[in-house]
Structure formats: structure tokens, C-alpha cells
Amino acid sequence: MKLKFTKMHGCGNDYIYFDCFDQTVEHPESLAVKLSDRHFGIGGDGIVLICPSRTADARMRMFNLDGSEGNMCGNAIRCVGKYLYDVRGIHKTRLSIETRSGVKSLDLTVQDGQATLVQVDMGVPQLSPDQIPVLLEGDKIVDHPITVDGSPYRITCVSMGNPHCVVFCDEVEHLPLSSIGPQFEQHPLFPQRVNTEFVHVIDPHTIQMRVWERGSGETFACGTGACASVVACVLNGLCPMDEDIRVLLRGGTLTIRYTKKGVFMTGTATKVFDGTVQV
Numbered sequence: 545m546k547l548k549f550t551k552m553h554g555c556g557n558d559y560i561y562f563d564c565f566d567q568t569v570e571h572p573e574s575l576a577v578k579l580s581d582r583h584f585g586i587g588g589d590g591i592v593l594i595c596p597s598r599t600a601d602a603r604m605r606m607f608n609l610d611g612s613e614g615n616m617c618g619n620a621i622r623c624v625g626k627y628l629y630d631v632r633g634i635h636k637t638r639l640s641i642e643t644r645s646g647v648k649s650l651d652l653t654v655q656d657g658q659a660t661l662v663q664v665d666m667g668v669p670q671l672s673p674d675q676i677p678v679l680l681e682g683d684k685i686v687d688h689p690i691t692v693d694g695s696p697y698r699i700t701c702v703s704m705g706n707p708h709c710v711v712f713c714d715e716v717e718h719l720p721l722s723s724i725g726p727q728f729e730q731h732p733l734f735p736q737r738v739n740t741e742f743v744h745v746i747d748p749h750t751i752q753m754r755v756w757e758r759g760s761g762e763t764f765a766c767g768t769g770a771c772a773s774v775v776a777c778v779l780n781g782l783c784p785m786d787e788d789i790r791v792l793l794r795g796g797t798l799t800i801r802y803t804k805k806g807v808f809m810t811g812t813a814t815k816v817f818d819g820t821v822q823v
């Protein structure tokens with residue numbers, strides 16, 4: 545069976561997108577594992593299905609590199625918005641997309657007939673440990689000491705529809721992420737595993753972040769992770785609320801604003817190529 549796909553990325557967080565308005569994708573979990581392989585597949589951080597929705601312009605389903613289904617993906621949702629505008633011809637600069645963590649609203653900036661920049665209303669962060677989930681007591685987990693692989697860390701936990709654990713560091717360039725990332729992901733405090741952001745605060749409006757994603761390992765960017773990091777910065781008194789914070793990632797920059805109404809993420813969405821794959 546042949547499937548048409550589009551390769552897209554948001555700040556280097558790249559996925560293989562399937563338009564499920566016109567075709568059926570069976571067994572997305574195993575397909576994600578097979579096609580994401582950068583040596584024997586197409587290559588990507590996972591796959592994304594763009595499906596019809598009864599309540600929104602489209603429904604997004606995303607699968608990590610290991611085949612697990614994520615509830616939300618900040619970088620992918622911007623690309624889905626671009627695809628709906630550029631390819632499916634839904635010429636509205638405000639779009640709604642259904643995800644496993646609710647319907648999200650997108651505002652598109654269009655240049656020469658193509659969506660270039662997308663702002664997403666990412667909703668209100670959840671801070672209570674049972675909603676994240678993290679097996680700790682309290683109404684929120686801010687600057688909490690834990691031990692990971694014998695070393696002490698201080699964590700701040702946030703759900704942006706998916707679980708995040710933010711760790712502040714003096715620098716992130718030289719962190720051995722491939723060894724410490726999995727120790728956080730599999731830590732017994734996180735019953736559903738966790739996405740971990742390592743954050744260096746450069747100044748109150750600029751932070752640098754590296755991420756170890758649940759199910760995909762180190763990626764060049766994580767949209768929900770950038771939002772969780774800015775929320776964690778505000779909770780720790782490191783960045784202001786209601787102002788734009790630049791999050792510098794390995795693959796680009798996202799602008800995040802945390803307000804009482806919720807978290808707003810702005811960034812690019814880029815198409816790389818179209819293709820057909822035999823599955």
C-alpha cells in the first residue's frame with residue numbers, strides 16, 4: 545500500500561505528516577517506529593496524522609519515535625495549521641485544531657499566499673501533581689529537590705496537556721543529555737514518563753533550552769516544553785508574566801507569553817518536501 549506524506553518541521557522538531565482526509569493510515573504506532581528511523585526510514589521525530597474533525601477544522605494525532613501517542617505537540621500543531629492553509633486550501637487566518645488535550649486555536653500570518661508564522665493558544669498550564677502526573681504531594685511542584693541517578697536536581701513540574709519537568713542549569717550546551725535524559729524520563733516519580741527541559745536563563749526575557757522528549761529522545765525543539773519552561777521560569781521568579789520570552793532551542797527560536805488567560809506560543813512552520821512511501 546502506498547501513502548502520500550509531507551515532511552515538515554517547527555524549529556527542527558520534524559515529523560512525517562499524513563493527510564487522513566483522503567487516505568487511511570493503519571497501525572500508526574508501528575508506522576511511527578518504522579518511518580521515523582533516520583537510517584532505514586524517512587527520518588523524523590515521529591509521525592502526525594491530519595484527520596477530519598466534527599468540532600474543529602481538523603484533528604491532529606501525533607506519535608512519538610517509539611510509537612507512543614502524545615496528547616499534544618506544539619511544533620506539530622503549527623505545521624498542521626500551515627498544511628491546512630497552504631495545501632488543503634482552508635483560507636482562514638484563525639483555525640481550530642482538535643487534539644487529545646482539547647481544541648486549540650491558531651492565528652496564522654500569511655505571506656505570498658503561504659502561512660509562515662503561527663501563534664497558538666496553548667491553554668492554561670496544569671500545575672497540580674495528580675494532573676501532571678507526578679507522585680509528589682502539594683498543590684504544585686516548584687523548585688523541588690529530587691535525586692536522579694545518584695545526583696541532586698531541583699525540578700518544577702508543569703502539564704501543557706502533556707507532562708513536563710523543568711530543571712534550571714548554569715549552562716546547557718555541554719549537558720550529557722543522552723545519559724541523563726532517559727533517567728528523568730523513566731524516573732519512578734513520573735507514572736506516565738515525562739518530557740524534561742534543561743533551561744539556562746540568559747536574562748528575564750531570554751532563555752536557552754534543551755529537551756529530552758518522552759518517546760523521542762533529544763529533539764531540536766519542543767513547543768509544549770518551551771511553554772512549560774516559561775511557566776516554570778515565572779513560578780520561580782526568573783521571568784515576568786504577560787511579556788514575550790524568547791526561548792532559544794537547538795533548531796530555532798519560539799516566543800512564549802504566559803498570561804492569566806493561558807500560554808501563547810508563536811513560531812515558524814516549515815515544509816521540507818512531499819513524498820510517497822510504500823508501507
Ligand SMILES: N[C@@H](CCC[C@H](N)C(=O)O)C(=O)O
Nearest residue numbers: 614617618619706766767768
Ligand atoms: N515535540 C512536542 C511534544 C511531543 C509529545 C511528547 N514527546 C509527549 O509524549 O508528551 C512539542 O513540540 O510539543
